[in-house]
Amino acid sequence: MTASHETRAIATGRRDASDASMPTGGRGTRARSRLLFLLPAVLLVGVLSLAPFVWTVGRSLFDDAVIDPQFNWFASYARLVSDPVIIKSLGNTVMWLVGTVIIPVGLGLAIAALTSSVSWGRWARLAIVLPYALSGTAVAVVWNFMLQDSGALNSLLRGLGLDALAHPWLLEWPGNTIVLILANSWQASGVAVILYLVGLQGVPRETVEAAALDGVDGLKRFFHIVLPQLRGTTAVVMGISLANGLKSFDLIWVLTNGGPGRATETLAVSMYWQSFVLQRPGSGAAIAVVLTIVVVAISVAYLRKQLKND
Amino acid sequence: MNPTSRPSAALRSALVIVLALVWFIPTYLIVVNAFTSNTGYTGEVAWFPKDFDLLENIALAWQAVNLGPSLLNSLLYAVVAGALAVLVAAFAGFAVSAIPGGRRTFWFWLIYSGALFPAQAFLRPLFTGYADTGLYDTRWGLFLIYVATCVPFSFFIMRNHMLSIPPEINEAAQLDGANWWRVFIHFFLPLSKPALAAAFIFQFVWVWNELLFGITLSYSEQIRPVMAALAGLQSNYGTVGPPVVLAGALFVSLPTVLVFLLFQRAFASSLGGAKV
Numbered sequence: 001m002t003a004s005h006e007t008r009a010i011a012t013g014r015r016d017a018s019d020a021s022m023p024t025g026g027r028g029t030r031a032r033s034r035l036l037f038l039l040p041a042v043l044l045v046g047v048l049s050l051a052p053f054v055w056t057v058g059r060s061l062f063d064d065a066v067i068d069p070q071f072n073w074f075a076s077y078a079r080l081v082s083d084p085v086i087i088k089s090l091g092n093t094v095m096w097l098v099g100t101v102i103i104p105v106g107l108g109l110a111i112a113a114l115t116s117s118v119s120w121g122r123w124a125r126l127a128i129v130l131p132y133a134l135s136g137t138a139v140a141v142v143w144n145f146m147l148q149d150s151g152a153l154n155s156l157l158r159g160l161g162l163d164a165l166a167h168p169w170l171l172e173w174p175g176n177t178i179v180l181i182l183a184n185s186w187q188a189s190g191v192a193v194i195l196y197l198v199g200l201q202g203v204p205r206e207t208v209e210a211a212a213l214d215g216v217d218g219l220k221r222f223f224h225i226v227l228p229q230l231r232g233t234t235a236v237v238m239g240i241s242l243a244n245g246l247k248s249f250d251l252i253w254v255l256t257n258g259g260p261g262r263a264t265e266t267l268a269v270s271m272y273w274q275s276f277v278l279q280r281p282g283s284g285a286a287i288a289v290v291l292t293i294v295v296v297a298i299s300v301a302y303l304r305k306q307l308k309n310d
Numbered sequence: 311m312n313p314t315s316r317p318s319a320a321l322r323s324a325l326v327i328v329l330a331l332v333w334f335i336p337t338y339l340i341v342v343n344a345f346t347s348n349t350g351y352t353g354e355v356a357w358f359p360k361d362f363d364l365l366e367n368i369a370l371a372w373q374a375v376n377l378g379p380s381l382l383n384s385l386l387y388a389v390v391a392g393a394l395a396v397l398v399a400a401f402a403g404f405a406v407s408a409i410p411g412g413r414r415t416f417w418f419w420l421i422y423s424g425a426l427f428p429a430q431a432f433l434r435p436l437f438t439g440y441a442d443t444g445l446y447d448t449r450w451g452l453f454l455i456y457v458a459t460c461v462p463f464s465f466f467i468m469r470n471h472m473l474s475i476p477p478e479i480n481e482a483a484q485l486d487g488a489n490w491w492r493v494f495i496h497f498f499l500p501l502s503k504p505a506l507a508a509a510f511i512f513q514f515v516w517v518w519n520e521l522l523f524g525i526t527l528s529y530s531e532q533i534r535p536v537m538a539a540l541a542g543l544q545s546n547y548g549t550v551g552p553p554v555v556l557a558g559a560l561f562v563s564l565p566t567v568l569v570f571l572l573f574q575r576a577f578a579s580s581l582g583g584a585k586v
Contacts, residue, residue, distance in 0.1 A: 030409060033490040037405035038417060040398045041461050045424040048458035052432030052439065059434070107329075114326050118319075124330035130337070133570035134563050135519030137537045141544050141559040142336050145343070145355075145552060152339050155355040186336065194578050218318050240581070247428045250521040254541050271430040276526065281434055292431040299426045 053292070060285035069282060076286035086287070089265040092177050093246065096266055099181035100188070100245035105238050107185070108192020109230075113222065115193075116200055125193060132190030136250025143183040144255055170256055173263040180264055184251055188244060192237045199233030200226070232305055239302020246295050267291040344556040351553050364557055371558030374550045375539045376531045381562070383449065384518055384536035387456045392513040395460030396468070396506055402461075403468030404494050408480050418469065425462035429522050440527055447528045452535065455527060456517050464509040467580055471505035472498060508576040515566045536562050 060076050062069040080086045111128055115121030131139065146152045147169040154166040170176045203226055211225045249268045252258060258265040258273060265273065267287055275284030339355065347361040348370060371377065406417050436455065437446070445451035475498060483493045499506075517535075524538040531539070543550065543558045570577065 030490070031411060034405045034409040034411050037401045037409065037490070037494070038421075041402035041421050041465060042417075044398065044454075044458040044461050045421050048436070048455055049424040049427060049432055049462075050420075052435035053427060055435040056431055111326075111329060114322055114329075118323055118326055121326060124326045127330045127334040127337070129574075130567065130570070131333070133515065133567045135521065135537050135540075135566070137519070137521050137540045137544070138559045138563045141540065141555055142340055144544065144547065145340065145556060146336055150353050150355075152336075152355045155357075186333065191581060194574075194581055198578055243426075249429075250537070250541075253521070254544055268428060268430055271433070272522075272526075275434045276437070284434055288428075288430045288434070291428055295428050296423075296426045 056285045056288050056292075059281055060289045062282050064280040064282040066279050066281060072282075076282040077290075079283055080286055080290070083283075085262050085265070086270055086283075088173075088263065089267055089270040092174075092264065093266045095174065095177055096181055096184075096245050096248070097242060099178070099185070100241050101238065103181070103185035104188040104192045104241045104245075105234070108189050108237060108241075109196050109234070111189065112193045112196035112200055113226070116197060125197075129190040129193055131187045132194075134187060136187075136248065137254050139183060139187045140251050140254035143179075143186070143251075147179055147183075170264075171260055176256065176260075176264050180252060180255065183255070184245065184248055187251075188241060191244070192241060195237045195240070196230070196233060199230045202233075203229045235302050235305040239298055239305075242298045243295050246291065246298070267294075340556050340560065343553055344560050346553045348551045348553045351551055363553070364560075367554045367557030368561045370550065370554045371543055371561065374546060374554065375543045375558070377536070377539055377558070377562070379532050380534050380536045380539040383452070383533065386449065387452055387535055388514045388517040391453050391456035392460055392510055392517055395457045395513055396464045396509045398457070399461050399464035399509065400468045400499065400502060400506060401494075402465050403472050404490075404498050407469050407472040408475070408477075408493070408498060409490060421465050422462050424459065425466065429459075433522070433526055437526055445527075447530055447533050449533055451527055452523065452533065455523050456520070459523075460513040460517065463580075464513060467505055467509040467512075468502065471502055475501055504576075508573075508580045511569060511573045511576045512580045515569060518566050 059069075061071060061073060063072050063075065081090075111125070115125045118124075134142075144151070149168050151169075153169065157163065157166040169179050207229070208221065208225060211221050216225065246266070247268055248266070249272065252264060252266065252269050253272070256264045258269040262270075262273065268291060271284050271287040271291060273284075274280045274287060339357070342359050343356050344367060345359055345361055345364045346356045347363045348367055350361065402417075402421055405411075406414050440446040440451050445454070479497050479501070480493060483497055488496070519537060520535065521537040521541060524535040525541065528534045528538070540559060540562050543555055547555050
């Protein structure tokens with residue numbers, strides 16, 4: 001890790017020193033070819049992502065009229081916190097964030113650690129990581145089959161004589177948001193497992209063995225010796241999982257449409273409802289801006305860690 | 311052996327088995343029920359295999375939502391747009407890692423920021439812009455947005471990889487009088503094959519699985535990507551029958567599952583943003 005830092009420093013140093021003696025043209029042509037190499041990427045990202053985002057920010061300061069909207073400062077944002085549907089959506093988003101930290105991150109760590117300590121762990125891991133290759137839409141199909149009234153979960157409960165526990169899982173709030181978070185975790189834990197496995201391989205064997213010789217064992221060894229070494233990995237796993245959780249749209253949209261009665265929406269789905277179903281572009285844009293700020297803040301926090309590490 | 315480690319080893323194994331089973335049960339049930347005969351489906355979940363009607367169910371799903379064109383579309387979007395994005399990203403990665411010049415951090419964040427934004431950040435202006443320019447519900451429109459959304463993360467992978475290529479190669483080529491284009495084509499591109507492959511695999515899976523742009527920027531069966539077709543199939547759950555929907559979901563998931571199984575290592579390295 002530090003080695004690459006050094007090479008980079010050496011590299012830039014050498015380049016600066018040899019600038020004058022470079023045979024191919026002067027600074028002008030070099031700057032020009034650099035821009036040419038950058039141009040396609042900058043154009044694509046600029047025109048199709050950054051410019052539309054700036055437009056969204058501007059649009060959030062106008063009202064909801066589709067034709068001839070009026071400038072009204074932060075009224076769209078103010079309306080968000082007075083609209084009961086959006087307040088519920090904000091609450092659901094917080095539940096998603098908490099659930100994401102507990103399940104994909106916590107369980108991902110547990111699964112990575114447990115499966116790397118048994119010899120046939122590879123196979124167990126495969127079952128857990130595989131759903132990660134599925135689309136949110138396919139995951140929604142799977143969990144619709146599991147959770148609906150005549151679905152597999154109720155069939156299992158009735159088969160076991162637990163009829164009292166069988167109920168329409170997707171209809172009642174907050175239970176429906178919780179099962180959505182669980183369905184998302186079924187897919188999303190795979191990322192955490194993969195990343196923690198890489199992290200675990202980086203924990204020096206000697207440290208763990210030395211601790212074992214000192215009689216520190218089991219859970220204590222894991223929490224006091226291994227876990228502190230995984231701090232960097234945990235930051236990255238948490239950042240990626242939280243950002244993905246916040247962006248999660250397909251699963252909720254296909255499974256419940258955000259319903260019933262818009263009760264299972266998170267901000268990602270509310271934005272779609274306001275912008276495209278209800279045609280209220282002002283409040284849709286305001287939700288998009290709030291969502292973007294949260295996602296970017298979380299991502300930058302973990303990226304700073306990641307970029308510093310390599 | 312520590313006396314306490316024996317029971318805890320058994321406990322660990324038991325935990326792993328339980329977790330793996332919990333994870334595997336939905337997959338198992340999907341496969342079993344996708345094989346179940348659609349006409350014979352009673353509305354009760356099948357817990358054990360009884361029929362062998364997977365192909366019939368896939369055919370029914372194919373007819374119900376006209377899977378043919380959407381499969382071809384997604385192949386185009388995922389393969390061609392994915393590959394083009396990785397190439398564009400390699401250009402930009404080369405520019406910020408190999409060609410000396412200032413404002414590296416500025417260019418890095420300008421391009422990479424595209425990977426951080428949720429799609430919602432630019433969905434509505436994209437929709438209205440597409441409607442105004444005639445790109446709405448065209449293959450070109452979806453192709454363009456998929457290239458644009460794949461560039462930033464591929465750029466991240468390519469830049470990280472190219473920073474690890476020894477600068478001596480670059481300098482030696484320059485002394486031989488090679489211009490930047492030739493340095494890129496003859497040295498950096500061939501040396502970046504593993505990173506190019508990892509980025510492409512990652513983007514292929516991303517585009518194949520994408521739904522939000524698909525349903526927002528297109529609507530016709532001839533243009534929409536495959537996950538939009540699957541979402542359409544799911545919304546007809548009651549009329550076409552559960553085994554057909556499950557078989558359809560299995561079928562359209564096959565490409566990404568296979569790619570994932572074959573290239574797990576590439577996934578691990580691109581996810582970590584690590585050097586390949």
